[in-house]
Amino acid sequence: MTFDRAREAAEVPAAFDQDASSYDRLVGANPGYFDHLKRSAARLGLPGRGAGLRLLDVGCGTGLSTRALLDTYPEAEIVAADASAEMLAQARAKAWPATVRFVQSRAEDLATAGVEGPFDGILAAYLLRNLPDVSAGVADLRDLLAPGAPLAVHEYSVADSAYARAVWTAVCWAIVIPLGKRVTGDASLYRYLWRSVLAFDGLTRLTGRLSGAGLEHVHVEPMDGWQRGIVHTVVGLRPM
Numbered sequence: 553m554t555f556d557r558a559r560e561a562a563e564v565p566a567a568f569d570q571d572a573s574s575y576d577r578l579v580g581a582n583p584g585y586f587d588h589l590k591r592s593a594a595r596l597g598l599p600g601r602g603a604g605l606r607l608l609d610v611g612c613g614t615g616l617s618t619r620a621l622l623d624t625y626p627e628a629e630i631v632a633a634d635a636s637a638e639m640l641a642q643a644r645a646k647a648w649p650a651t652v653r654f655v656q657s658r659a660e661d662l663a664t665a666g667v668e669g670p671f672d673g674i675l676a677a678y679l680l681r682n683l684p685d686v687s688a689g690v691a692d693l694r695d696l697l698a699p700g701a702p703l704a705v706h707e708y709s710v711a712d713s714a715y716a717r718a719v720w721t722a723v724c725w726a727i728v729i730p731l732g733k734r735v736t737g738d739a740s741l742y743r744y745l746w747r748s749v750l751a752f753d754g755l756t757r758l759t760g761r762l763s764g765a766g767l768e769h770v771h772v773e774p775m776d777g778w779q780r781g782i783v784h785t786v787v788g789l790r791p792m
Contacts, residue, residue: 567741568613572638574735575614581731584777589620589677592706592785595773596673602628605672608696609633610659611679615643617706621675622652633657633667659689662696670698677706681752690765697790703767705758705786712754716781720749723778755784762788 568575579585598605602625609618612632621630629651634640635658644654657665659679674693683689693703710716724746732742753761755772762770767788775783 566636567744568636569638570738571732571736571741572614572636572642575639575642576616578732578735579616584775584779586616586620588775588779588783589617589706590624591773591775592677592704593617593620593624593675595785595787596624596675596702596704597787598625598628598673598702601626605629606670607631608667608669608671608674610662610674610676610693611682612643612654613639613678615646615648615654617675617677618643618648618652618654619646620677622649625673627651628672629653631655631667631671633659633662633665635659659683660685660692662692667696669696670701671696672698672701674701674703675706676703678708680705680707680758681748686753687761687764690761690767694765694767694790699790700792702787702789703762705762707752707758707784707786708749708782709753709755709758709784709786710749710782711752712756713781717750719778720782721746755786758786762786766791 605628607621607628607630609621609630609632612618612634618630618632631653633655637656640654640656655665655667674697676693680686680689697703710720729739729742733739759770768791770788773785774780
């Protein structure tokens, strides 16, 4: 199976635009989806309720990861960014406090969109796999962090485990792709999801990218349920 990362990445925002109105319904059928996002938000390890902190949710989609950050750090200022206009429209239509701001931008164009650091923590949920250059993306996020601040990458990673790859493929073709087709009339995005996860980094390479970008204390935390061994939180800190 071939996977042209740059070409596929260029097409991702349009694919998400097409399926934005049904996205929450589909991911809501995945047991533990939102709880896992909250777990990754908590793994940023930030103090208290986030008072005085400035956080970035990059690749926020319909705002589910933004809600996970808000629930975990309700007193923080949160900037949430996504490249898909329709996904952002779904996010903005929800109820938010004045401390949450949404910005349309690709991750690699955040500075152009007026999103500047430093941030006291960054959550990147299901983002890195969709970037044209993963290592450059990690370096960009590092540069947005304040000294000592954490980056939490919430992502699929199955390349290092034959069992995880088999479970992922079985779940996609038995449930995810048929359900996506039934709800949206087009399974293209969900076939892309299957392919992109299989083509993405294993944990060894992914943690190496964070370490190679200069992040310290890089470590992996697991999820539970059927996504154990498939979805992970990878956390690293910008050096002081």
